[in-house]
Amino acid sequence: MTLPFPFAAIVGQEDMKKALLMAAVEPMLGGVLIFGDRGTGKSTAVRALAELLPKIETRQGCRYNCLPGEPQEACRHCRGEGKHKPPTIKIRTPMVDLPLGATEDRVCGSLDIEKALVAGEKAFEPGLLAAANRGFLYIDEINLLEDHLVDLLLDAAASGVNVVEREGLSVRHSARFVLVGSGNPEEGDLRPQLLDRFGLAVDVRTINDLSMRIEVIRRRDAYETDPAAFAAEWGKREAAIRNRVVAARKMLRQVEIPEAVLSRMSQLCMRLGIDGMRGELTLMRAGRAAAALDGRSAITWADVEAIAPMVLCHRLRRDPLDDAGSTPRIERALASLESGYAHA
Incomplete structure (x- = not known):
């Protein structure tokens, strides 16, 4: 493969x-x-x-990816009906x-x-x-x-x-x-x-920077020439990202959300007219994940500003009178919120 x-x-x-x-x-x-x-x-x-x-850990031959210690009712294989339970493996x-x-x-x-x-x-x-x-x-x-x-x-x-x-x-x-x-x-x-x-x-979007386009071509050509050698060349950087993800998962639930940041998140969603509460919940979860990936124990407003477009753009009601698009609307709302706090 x-x-x-x-x-x-x-x-x-x-x-x-x-x-x-x-x-x-x-x-x-x-x-x-x-x-x-x-x-x-x-x-x-x-x-x-x-x-x-x-x-992830599961049992050999399991087709439901059961946790080894928590076999599902539907999985006769992991429950070991009529035979010994299969060994635990990592996949x-x-x-x-x-x-x-x-x-x-x-x-x-x-x-x-x-x-x-x-x-x-x-x-x-x-x-x-x-x-x-x-x-x-x-x-x-x-x-x-x-x-x-x-x-x-x-x-x-x-x-x-x-x-x-x-x-x-x-x-x-x-x-x-x-x-x-x-x-x-x-x-x-x-x-x-x-x-x-x-x-x-x-x-x-398609990359428009000349040097970056050339780098894309070079890396793709090196990968197609010898996938194993190319993967080995990038192995340390892959391991570093993997370690970041593992560390972030461990500390995720300990990441704090200051009350001021939570309040401004809700104000942002209200100002944009986001339906329901899913916008704020996703902002909170994404902010935690972003902070955890950076190894920080608390969300900052800068985290929210960085992730707001990817969390909220697809939740905005369409405005036929606004030709600017979703991202500029969010940027304007963020700037307006920032200005309001600066003058408070």
Whole structure:
């Protein structure tokens, strides 16, 4: 199997890389939506992330990625029915691709036809949601995903559980995954219900700096010539990012949010007319993740200013009288809030 392109070797696209790392530190963020031009490294970055992250523990042969000490009811394999429990192993963090043409049975799971015909046994065949448990579910061209699959993902993402009731089967299993979607906005918009489920949304654009474009070409050529040597060359920098993520996960819940920062976060969302409370909750979680990645024990207002566009842009109501776009609206609101505090 060819080694993925190293995450540390990706040139530019800092917002995209930061969003993916924050989602890796704080799964409760709700996932990352990456929209932008073709050939800007969206899929490359997502697949590189899975290789970068620390391995997870499960039992050998488990298809639900169960925690070794907490086997799921649906997983007869990990519960060791009729035999000894399989040994504990470490596997790469799951990164499951959901094809646009996938069937509902392939996504959710279905009756194991082979066992039903050969052994006369009614058994469950896990789907992609089971494979993505404790990892990432990646959908390229997510804006082209069929509506019935969008509904399935919304249910699983909201509850963290996949429920299958069909063909005489009644199965429930964990489906806790970080949803990552990418696409080209020219090919259509995302359904509002699914758009709102993403904690972070970033726009990526083609790099216009000449030296950076040349560096992209050089690195890609070196990788395609000898993937193993290229990965080894970037190994130390990959390990440094991995260590940052591990350390950030450990200290995440200890990161404090000063009352003044929390108050200004709410004022920002009110000023922008953000519906519901998801905006503030995501700002808080993303701020914690950003501070933890920097090794800091408290969120600052600078953290909020840096992450506000990726948290709030896709939550803004469309204003037909404002041609500036979402990011300038957020920047104006931040400046207005800052000015108000300066004159207070």
